[in-house]
Amino acid sequence: xxxxxxxxxxxxxxxxxxxxxxxxxxxxxxxxxxxxxxxxxxxxxxxxxxxxxxxxxxxxxxxxxxxxxxxxxxxxxxxxxxxxxxxxxxxxxxxxxxxxxxxxxxxxxxxxxxxxxxxxxxxxxxxxxxxxxxxxxxxxxxxxxxxxxxxxxxxxxxxxxxxxxxxxxxxxxxxxxxxxxxxxxxxxxxxxxxxxxxxxxxxxxxxxxxxxxxxxxxxxxxxxxxxxxxxxxxxxxxxxxxxxxxxxxxxxxxxxxxxxxxxxxxxxxxxxxxxxxxxxxxxxxxxxxxxxxxxxxxxxxxxxxxxxxxxxxxxxxxxxxxxxxxxxxxxxxxxxxxxxxxxxxxxxxxxxxxxxxxxxxxxxxxxxxxxxxxxxxxxxxxxxxxxxxxxxx
Numbered sequence: 598x599x600x601x602x603x604x605x606x607x608x609x610x611x612x613x614x615x616x617x618x619x620x621x622x623x624x625x626x627x628x629x630x631x632x633x634x635x636x637x638x639x640x641x642x643x644x645x646x647x648x649x650x651x652x653x654x655x656x657x658x659x660x661x662x663x664x665x666x667x668x669x670x671x672x673x674x675x676x677x678x679x680x681x682x683x684x685x686x687x688x689x690x691x692x693x694x695x696x697x698x699x700x701x702x703x704x705x706x707x708x709x710x711x712x713x714x715x716x717x718x719x720x721x722x723x724x725x726x727x728x729x730x731x732x733x734x735x736x737x738x739x740x741x742x743x744x745x746x747x748x749x750x751x752x753x754x755x756x757x758x759x760x761x762x763x764x765x766x767x768x769x770x771x772x773x774x775x776x777x778x779x780x781x782x783x784x785x786x787x788x789x790x791x792x793x794x795x796x797x798x799x800x801x802x803x804x805x806x807x808x809x810x811x812x813x814x815x816x817x818x819x820x821x822x823x824x825x826x827x828x829x830x831x832x833x834x835x836x837x838x839x840x841x842x843x844x845x846x847x848x849x850x851x852x853x854x855x856x857x858x859x860x861x862x863x864x865x866x867x868x869x870x871x872x873x874x875x876x877x878x879x880x881x882x883x884x885x886x887x888x889x890x891x892x893x894x895x896x897x898x899x900x901x902x903x904x905x906x907x908x909x910x911x912x913x914x915x916x917x918x919x920x921x922x923x924x925x926x927x928x929x930x931x932x933x934x935x936x937x938x939x940x941x942x943x944x945x946x947x948x949x950x951x952x953x954x955x956x957x958x959x960x961x962x963x964x965x966x967x968x969x970x971x972x973x974x975x976x977x978x979x980x981x982x983x984x985x986x987x988x989x990x
Contacts, residue, residue: 617696618694619640620640620641620694621638621639622638622783623780623783623787624636624648624690624692624783624786626719626786626791627791627794627814628824629814629815629822630816630824632683633816634678635676635678635679636660636677636692636814637779639674639675639779640675640694640712642696644673644697645670645694645706645708646677647659647660647693647695648690650679651689652682652686652687653686660677661676661677675694676812676813686721687718687719688718690717690718691713691716693713694711695708696709717786719789719790720789726827727826727964728961730754730755730756730960730961731759732751732957732960733759734758734761734947735761736762736923736949736950737760737764737950738799738949739776740951740952741777742952743952744781744784744785745784746974747974750957751976752972755959756790757791758785758792758793759792759833760781762796762800762922764781765799768804769803769805774805774808774809782794793833795836795883797884797922798837798885798923801838819863821833821834821860827962827963827964828877830872830880831882834860834882836923837853837856837857837902838851838899839898839923840898844898865910878917880960881918881919882919882920882921885900886922886923887907889935889938890930890934905938908933911940912941916940918943918944918969919942919943919945920969921945925949927946927948929943929945930944945969953974954974956972956979957971958970965985965986968982
């Protein structure tokens, strides 16, 4: 069997043919939920992908992706679901793809080129005392320089990154998603940071929107989920479209209403869970914010759905804060003054492209303190709010 080893994007080996399968997008690590992580990558041929991973001094474990009893194979889209992951320890992994040259019923699968990316590592999601720190980017609209230019300005100690919607701009093709999302996620992995991806309304548009899920590892195959990070319970929600399903712009191709009702029922169960109730800090991240004091917002289905259905539930459950985007108008929105409408806590609304208009939100959650800071492109503070845990039982 011939072998092709890629260190980064450099091919090592004599006599390697250009026709052989190569790595197209480096592996990118995705946060899936409690004790689960995902890895995706792309190669140039049809292959079977596996990830070898470990934490601390544990033995290496193999992982892959399976659907309805069948391992994914014979595709250039490579994925693996890592179950049993401990967020308190760094993740070391190596993703390998074996080219499938013959796939016949009742006969052995025949393999050709093996593509083995260089081993990689991402930092633990939580520290020794349960503390965590992460940054939230929103509304980059495929301007990937927002990440490379701003990440160094966000301070030390980040443990992961959240991409909170409209990071892609109406993706028309696979290549547009590679350039605007998958390659940046791989870049963050190269910086030692896992990513948590949320859809915004612009990820639901474009010809490639219906293919996007096949390239990602999602919590129970959904664009929403929750997990515990030390004292923090983090919930992320899929905002759906900003207009109603019957809007002329969608030509009858959208059906978000039942999907959002199902997500709402899931959210009710999450807010009643012991994991949510035990948490000291409770943060919800979603792209479209509840703009309770905006008359303009009443024109938009997505905002009204957030104001009247989701946000009141979050208020009643005692959610600490929300982190959003969408408006392209960065703000620290005060609590709603209307009973049963909007969110009764602070809403941090991030900025948008270009880089000079971006406002990135940083969260630092420790056992006794929570701080959320909105940072300008030069690293100075746009807005900030802190909470302290009360002493006693």
